[in-house]
Amino acid sequence: MRVLVVTAVAAERDAVTAAFPHTPQEAALPGGAVLHRTAGFDVLAAGVGPAAAAAGTATALTAAALAGEPYGLAVSAGIGGGFVPGAPLGALVVAERIVAADLGAESPEGFLTVTELGFGRDAHRPDTDLVRAVAAAAGALPGDVLTVSTVTGSAARAAELTARHPRALAEAMEGFGVAEAAAAHGTRVLELRAVSNAVGPRDRAAWRIGDALAALTAAFRALPAALVPAGSLEGTQ
């Protein structure tokens, strides 16, 4: 089975495909997005945010299903903000839970999750064995990864998220969208983030994007070893 990897931007997509020896083959999806296919992994730069991620993931999963070659796993991957001190710059984080951290409602008593409001779910829990295998193979830290629509830019917001999600190691903007689309197809999901910046007061000059992209490439070099025993790469080359 093949693996679908969904990133936000092209630089992240290219960091993933750089892990593999062959030049990726390009394949157009309905609607015009382009998959980069290599060594059992199809990588899609679907855009920034959960809506773009869900739309791109659903399109790729549907196209594969209609072609009679469904994916065995969808992976949300890219750079992300790390909560200090648990996830320093350059660290890799694999999601134990993929959490929609700002999907819900404010109330005088505090934030209400979409689950508390009675609609759908506010978190997906990837397969525990798969998470453990990826953590061991790639040297990734297991913890919660938050999906937010607005990048955290203040100490107060970082503290609020940490109080609400004490197991959070990273935040990014796409994981929950990928996970919702994967769940709709009955496809397993993972989220893998390389930490480019600390979650907190905005300081774009301090982002270490190059180091994080290099960590992402290293993680995907290690990933096949973790996925073969789990059956996600059987029958691929």
Ligand SMILES: O=C(O)c1cccc(C(=O)CC[C@H]2O[C@@H](n3cnc4c(=O)[nH]cnc43)[C@H](O)[C@@H]2O)c1
């Ligand atoms: O400017 C560049 O060269 C560049 C190269 C690769 C990626 C980027 C991005 O800006 C990616 C945006 C993407 O990154 C995630 N992200 C990173 N840090 C955070 C954060 O602190 N909070 C939330 N999201 C973060 C996010 O998933 C964005 O989609 C630029």
